[in-house]
Amino acid sequence: MQAEIIAVGTEILLGQIDNTNASYVARGLADLGISVFHQQVVGDNGPRLDDAVSLAEQRSDLVVVMGGLGPTKDDLTKQIVARHLDRTLVEDEIAIKKIKLHYQQSDRLMGDSDRLQALYISGGHPLSNPTGMAVGDFIHQENWADFLVLPGPPRELMAMFSSEVVPLLKQTYLQLDHLTSRVLRFFGIGEAALARKLDDLISEQTNPTLATYAKDAEVTLRLTASGPSIQTNEARLDELEQQVKARVGDFLYGYGDDNSLVEVVIKRLIKANLTLTAAESLTAGLFQSTIGEVPGVSAIFPGGFVTYAAAAKTQLIGVPQATIAAHGVVSEATAKAMAQQARHVLKTDIGISFTGVAGPEALEGQPAGTVWIGLSMLNQPVIAREFHFSDDRQLNRRRAVMNGLNLILRSLPTEK
Amino acid sequence: MQAEIIAVGTEILLGQIDNTNASYVARGLADLGISVFHQQVVGDNGPRLDDAVSLAEQRSDLVVVMGGLGPTKDDLTKQIVARHLDRTLVEDEIAIKKIKLHYQQSDRLMGDSDRLQALYISGGHPLSNPTGMAVGDFIHQENWADFLVLPGPPRELMAMFSSEVVPLLKQTYLQLDHLTSRVLRFFGIGEAALARKLDDLISEQTNPTLATYAKDAEVTLRLTASGPSIQTNEARLDELEQQVKARVGDFLYGYGDDNSLVEVVIKRLIKANLTLTAAESLTAGLFQSTIGEVPGVSAIFPGGFVTYAAAAKTQLIGVPQATIAAHGVVSEATAKAMAQQARHVLKTDIGISFTGVAGPEALEGQPAGTVWIGLSMLNQPVIAREFHFSDDRQLNRRRAVMNGLNLILRSLPTEK
Structure with a gap:
């Protein structure tokens, strides 16, 4: 089964936005065992979209057309695909009610063009839009290519894909087989190294299959099995x-798709009821901001410190001036003192610290990318670890934060 | 003049990485007055790449093929394009010297496949690779489509595009005309609203042209003029x-391409020698982390506070318990006290504070997205501004930070 993705939109064609919908849909189809062989991008232009559709239906079994379902005169996708398939457009009753209600509630008048968003191609299966107004469409054709029509805004596309499209495609194409996926998450090993260690499994396995994905220093591995x-x-x-x-x-x-390293760490801390604070120098608040992304973190995080200047390390958390004078700010001793003192000031169970050379310039004779992370935990000796990253300032700061999270995770008692 | 972009790579086709090269090149071509009308993506597959090239050369004047220039057996781009154009591949002497030197310096043996990276299509113009080994290629053909062949890794592609491709395309296509661009940066107005206010200029102007781009709550406007x-x-x-x-x-x-709001603010503060600290609640360090992105910020930023819990607001910076009890943590009074107290503790010229409801849940009876930003500046009355964002936790935190930066910028004395 070969699939093809057509993104419609002048803003993608001209590079004003990245075509993240294409990668999202390609991954989603791969999880269903459907491979994408071609992608196209065309602008909001009827004849060129029609050409793209003609080309795609000749070489692909499933054609996914994304974007151009809105109410403006630029939005042509459903009209072009319907005409191409020699079908009419019909109104989805549920969608038209939703649009009417929306205008009533916001006390505005509904225009004729707003109705267009409720149209779908006759004989197709309308797909409801959980986060927007425009309905999608799935047209299954015997002996000819199938069409899947999806909205362009990524939030709408993703919601519709997971709630409507996945069940429908499973039902249509996988009636005999069930498909089961499991996602394993790794930190501390690169994607290339992971792939190398699993090379034979990845290339020889057909059921289950394995695929690696890398993002922000984390690597995930998706195992997918199909069977009765x-x-x-x-x-x-x-x-x-x-x-x-x-x-x-x-x-x-x-494990799991939406379960990043920071979420795993914070959930573990909440479960174990262990409180956490931080003293940050080169990361300048990025560690605390990252844990702040997780809803509910307030249960274990009272706050913390950005001790950017040497004097602030002494004034705010009481790192001894003598320690800094003797060892420098980028040192094991300073990292340990920062972690320990931050924990003492806020009386938390765990204190973590970050001090180092973000770059691009060297500092205290140490090259950019040199980072010390300190960790102080109740009833345990304070530790510090040294890292050597690159000369990229933003990357160094992010990698420091990720390694700090990993250090905490590895230092927690094993879960029962 | 119509251009077309073909990205080659199975990892893009399957959605393992976003096709950011396409948007980068499309924007770069637009800046030269060259419009992209089609984009394609194909995997590392000879026949399908050949088909994509055939299609593109029939409908476009310039075909950009990106990716597949490396030394592995998957890398087929130059071979396929050369065969398609009935040309041979020749070795670029400068590139081969660079590759040899690289292997000598790293004390490894150069393999036969490594030589492949130095090949270019005969009759073409080899493009040197400032950050990698694979040479690119530009083939200018009278009465037929031109070809531009670029490496796939974004770092290599971007460096080659700006240093080699832009001058060459200007020379080839714009021999008579100079092209001059100017970028204006806006905050506090959405892209749609900006476009609406400039609608007639954008649609009617042909020289100079105007184009809007949006990113992270900022909007940029690029003006491009061509002339003698x-x-x-x-x-x-x-x-x-x-x-x-x-x-x-x-x-x-x-003004300028690489000149975000945070850079403008920090540069202004450094120039005026005004020091800054922050007390952050809902943003949990994101403001301080954002200013930490700018090299040289240490000149005006000693450090600051993440006062996430109410008690930390009192303990770390001395916000009176009575203020919090009377007004709540999400209030004008608390925002003002946080900004003022943070500034007093660290004796800076400016103190800024963030307190609010990040979401997704409401807090103290106030809906998610309610944010107060306080600002205390030397010799000026402390102020606070209220904002109402969305129910998206991460977006609310980012918008709070951007609005905080804007508030500082608007409060600084006008530059002479």
């Missing part, structure tokens, strides 16, 4: 997971 | 800029 029942699939995934763990289990930190 | 001399162009840009300023000058904060 979920039980069979789970058993296959269990077996493969054991093989993976035997090779790279040391770097595994969690 | 830079002086003529600058005069045209001056005239258009005056028209733009008359309509939306209130929102203009700076």
Whole structure:
């Protein structure tokens, strides 16, 4: 089964926005065992969209057209695809009610063009839009390419894809087989190194399959099994997971798609009721801001310090001037004192510290990318670890934060 | 002149990475007055790349092929394009010397496949790679489409595009005309609203042209003039800029491509020698982390506070418990006290504070997105501003930070 993705929109064509919809849909289809062989981008232009559709239906079994479902005169996608397939457009009753209600509630008049968003191609399956007004469409055709029409705004596309499209495609294309996925999350190993260690499994396995994805210093591995029942699939995934763990289990930190390192760490701390503070120098608040992304973090995080200047390290948390004078700010001793003192001031169970050379310039004779992370935990000796990153200021700061989170995770008592 | 972009790479096709090269090149071509009409993506597959090239050369004047120039057996781009154009591949002497030197210096043996990176299509113009090994290529053909072949890694592509491609395309396509661009940066107005206010200029102007781009709550406007001399162009840009300023000058904060709001603010503070601290609640360090992105910020930023819990607001910076009890943490009074107290503790010229409801849940009976920003400046009465954002936690935190920067900028004495 070959799929093709057509993104419609002048703003993508001219590079004003990245085509993140294409990568999202390509990954989503891959998870269903459907491979994308071509992608196209065309502007908001009827004849060129029509040409793109003609080309796609000749070489692909499923054509996904994204964007151009809105109410303006630039939005042509449904009209062009309907005419191309020699079908009419009909109004989806549920969608038209939703649009009417929206205008009533916001006390504005509904225009004729607003109705256009409720149209779908006759004979197709209308797809409701959980976060917007424009309905999508799935047209299944015997002996000819199928069409999937989706809205352009990424929030709408993603919501519709996960809630409407995935079940429908499973039902249409995978009636006999169940598909079961499991996501393993790794930190501390690069994507290339992970792929190397699993090379034979990745290239030889057909069921379950393995695929790696990298993002922000984390790597995820998706295992996907298909079979007659979920039980069979789970058993296959269990077996493969054991093989993976035997090779790279040391770097595994969690499971699931929406479960980043920071979420895993904060959830563990909340569960164990361990409070946390931080004293940050080169990261300048990025660690605390990152844990601030997790809803509910206030249960274990009272606040903390950005001690950017040497004097602030002494004034705000009481790092001894003598320590800084003897060892410098980028040192094991200063990192340890910062972690310990921050914890003492705010009386938390854990204190973490970051001091180093963000770059691009060197500092105290130490090259950009030199970072010390200190960790002080109740009833444990304070520790500090040294890292050597690159000369990229923003990257160094992000990598410091990720390594700090990993250090905390590895220092927590094992979960029962 | 119509251009077309073909990205080659299975990792893009399957959505493992976003096709950011396409948007980068499309913007770069637009700056040269060259419009992109089509984009394609194909995998590392010879026949499908050949088909994509055939299609593109029939409908476009310039075909940009990106990716697949490396040394592995998957890298086929130059071979396919050369065969398609019935040309041979020849070795670039400078590139081969560079590759040899690289292997000598890293004490490794050069393989036969490494030589492939030095090949270019005969009759073409080899493009040197400032940050990598693979040479690019520009093939100018009378009466037929031109080809531009670029490396896939974004760092290499961007460096080659700006240092090699832009001058070459200017020379080839714009021999008579000079092209001059000017970027105006806005905050506090959305892209749609800006476009609406400049609608007639954007749609009617052909020289200079105007184009808007939006990113992270900032909007930039690029004015591009072409003419017989830079002086003529600058005069045209001056005239258009005056028209733009008359309509939306209130929102203009700076000029230039790499000059974000935070950079403008920090540069102004460094120049005026005004020191800054912050007390952050909902933003949890994001403001301080954002100013930490700017090299040299240490000259005016000693450090600051993340006062997440109410008790930390009192303990760390001395916000009176009575203020919080009487008004709540999300209030004008608390925002003002936080800004003032943070400034007093660290004896800076400016103190800024952020307190509010990040979301997704409401707090103290106030809906998610309610934010107070306080600002205390030497010799000026402390102020606070209220904002109402959305229910998106991360977006609210980022918008609070951007509005805080804007508030500081608008409160600084006018530059002479």
